[in-house]
Amino acid sequence: MIKDLETAIGYHFHNISLLQNALTHSSYANERWHNGLLSNERLEFLGDSVLGMLVAEYLYRNFPDRPEGELTRMRADMVCEGTLSATARRIDLGKHLLLGHGEEQGGGRSRDSILADAMESVIAACFLDGGLEAALQIVKKFILVEVPVSKLHNVDYKTLLQELVQQKKNQTLTYALIGESGPDHDKHFDVSVSLNGTVVGTGSGSSKKRAEQMAACSAVENLFPDCVK
Secondary structure: OHHHHHHHHOOOOOOHHHHHHHOEOHHHHHHOHHHOOOOOHHHHHHHHHHHHHHHHHHHHHHOOOOOHHHHHHHHHHHOOHHHHHHHHHHOOHHHHOEOOHHHHHOOHHHOHHHHHHHHHHHHHHHHHHHHHHHHHHHHHHHOOOOOOOOOOOOOOHHHHHHHHHOOOOOOOEEEEEEEEEOOHHHOEEEEEEEEOOEEEEEEEEOOHHHHHHHHHHHHHHHHOHHHHO
16 A cells, blocks of 8 residues: 555655654554554655755756745745645545544544645655655645745744744744643644733634644734735
C-alpha cells in the first residue's frame, strides 16, 4: 500500500522508514509507546520550514514587482491548512495514515488538521531522504500549481500575523488555551492570542491548531484590517 503512495507523490524513497514515520500520527504512537514508535510531529516541524522556504523562494523569483506584504500574504495562502489538506486529499493520503483508535473512530482520516500535518511530514521525509531537490519536486507538483496571483484562496493566519507584527521590533505573540471540552475523539478548543501581553484575538476550533488559526484571524482583522480586504 505504501508503494501506492510513493507512486502518487512521484517519489520513491531510499529509506522507506522516513515515509512510514511521516504517516504515524501521535495517537497511534501513543498507543504503542512500549514499542518506542515515534510520531510524525518532528517531521511536521521540519516540513513546515522546508515548505515555507521553497514557496518563499518561488514567489521571490517569479514575482519581482510584488511588495513584501503581498508576497507574505501569498505565501501564507499557499502553506495554510486548507491548501495542504486539499493536496493530501489529491493523493489520498488519509487512507495511508496510522491512527490511534480514538482518531480512527472520530474521522481522523478526513480531518483537515491531521491531513495538513501529514502533508508537511511527507515533504520533510522527502527532504531528509533526497535533499532539497526531492522536496522541491513534491512542492512543485502539488503546491506551486495554483499561485494566488489576484485573490487569496486560503490564509495561514498564524504565519501572516507573526510576519505582520514583526515589522516592528520587540513584538511578542502568545497563544493560550482558554477552554477545552468534549471527548478525546471530538474535542473543542478555545484559544486567545496576545500581543505584548494584551489579548488581540480569540478563536475556537476542533483542534488547538485550528483554534489558534481562528484566534490569529481575529487578531489580523483587529490589528491589520487592510490585509483581509
